[in-house]
Amino acid sequence: MLNDAIRTTQYGPTTKQSRIRTDSLQLTTKATMNDDLGFDLSGRTAVITGGYGTLGGSMAEHLTKAGVRVGVLGRRREPAEEKAAELQEHGPDALPLVANVLDEEALEEAKATVLEEWGQLDILINAAGGNVAEARTGDGRSIFDVPKEAFREVVELNLDGTVLPTQAFGEIMAEQGEGSIVNISSMAAHRAITEVPGYSPAKAGVENFTKWMAVEAAQEFGEEVRVNAVAPGFFIAKQNRDVMLNPDGSYTKRTKTVLQNTPMDRLGDPDELGGVVHWLCSDAASFVTGVVIPVDGGFNAFSGV
Ligand SMILES: NC(=O)c1ccc[n+]([C@@H]2O[C@H](COP(=O)([O-])OP(=O)(O)OC[C@H]3O[C@@H](n4cnc5c(N)ncnc54)[C@H](OP(=O)(O)O)[C@@H]3O)[C@@H](O)[C@H]2O)c1
Numbered sequence: 001m002l003n004d005a006i007r008t009t010q011y012g013p014t015t016k017q018s019r020i021r022t023d024s025l026q027l028t029t030k031a032t033m034n035d036d037l038g039f040d041l042s043g044r045t046a047v048i049t050g051g052y053g054t055l056g057g058s059m060a061e062h063l064t065k066a067g068v069r070v071g072v073l074g075r076r077r078e079p080a081e082e083k084a085a086e087l088q089e090h091g092p093d094a095l096p097l098v099a100n101v102l103d104e105e106a107l108e109e110a111k112a113t114v115l116e117e118w119g120q121l122d123i124l125i126n127a128a129g130g131n132v133a134e135a136r137t138g139d140g141r142s143i144f145d146v147p148k149e150a151f152r153e154v155v156e157l158n159l160d161g162t163v164l165p166t167q168a169f170g171e172i173m174a175e176q177g178e179g180s181i182v183n184i185s186s187m188a189a190h191r192a193i194t195e196v197p198g199y200s201p202a203k204a205g206v207e208n209f210t211k212w213m214a215v216e217a218a219q220e221f222g223e224e225v226r227v228n229a230v231a232p233g234f235f236i237a238k239q240n241r242d243v244m245l246n247p248d249g250s251y252t253k254r255t256k257t258v259l260q261n262t263p264m265d266r267l268g269d270p271d272e273l274g275g276v277v278h279w280l281c282s283d284a285a286s287f288v289t290g291v292v293i294p295v296d297g298g299f300n301a302f303s304g305v
Pocket of ligand 1: 049054055056099127161233234236
């Protein structure tokens, strides 16, 4: 959130042109003038879809430690309540929110709960998603065997499941004139990852929507509504455990291939996503919108040679 006093005295009128200054004294940015360097998130509120999942849950813990009140959204009440209770022990407040990200009515109810409890929403992380087993190829199944229902399901979960919460919760940010949305993409959006013909275009769609929404937000709702994405590399999670690990816990052939193509030669730890998400949601990223940041141990950069 911009410090209005600083903005007025240092930048003058808050037009885009007035913020482009050339002399060295005035090159000081809004962020560096803040005591906290712009990284302070305390007092803010967030909704994390997939908030009790592996990656969403880890981001929820990070934001809680940073003093953010976190709404944990997922389809099942019990794990949402458990996660919210766990977060409450370590931070200011947490809310369980029960909704399917494809159910507009349930999302509207979750939105009403957030507004009733906190009266504001500063951060939305769209982390609900993942592949759908029936939409996989491999093990003798080719692209011609993928049922269209399974293909649709995985595209809907990841793409519509990002767009619909953005419509519901993003509207609060549009009205406030500030807020930060972080979508969760995947390496599958950038290059062909075998066996996931539906997940890949769905995540490519998430990245395209991230850019589209960033432009819409900046032009229609003001520069303080920002939309970015994180593209995680490979992490062991609930939805991919069986694909990444053999029953005895050793890496599958596929995981070994992933490691061969990851210069750091290891999988990610979910906690390694927190720092990037934190930065993207903070004032330190005030001029950053429409970007996708890989957190992948170099996978995205590597040619394989
Ligand atoms: N793990 C990786 O290596 C990796 C890599 C790149 C990207 N990602 C992405 O990271 C995100 C988080 O995945 P994860 O790996 O942490 O998997 P996860 O542990 O299975 O978490 C997924 C979460 O999404 C929730 N969810 C699923 N369908 C939902 C729906 N229709 N409505 C509301 N919530 C729903 C799940 O809860 P319920 O099913 O109980 O609702 C669960 O909490 C996903 O978008 C995934 O595609 C993961």
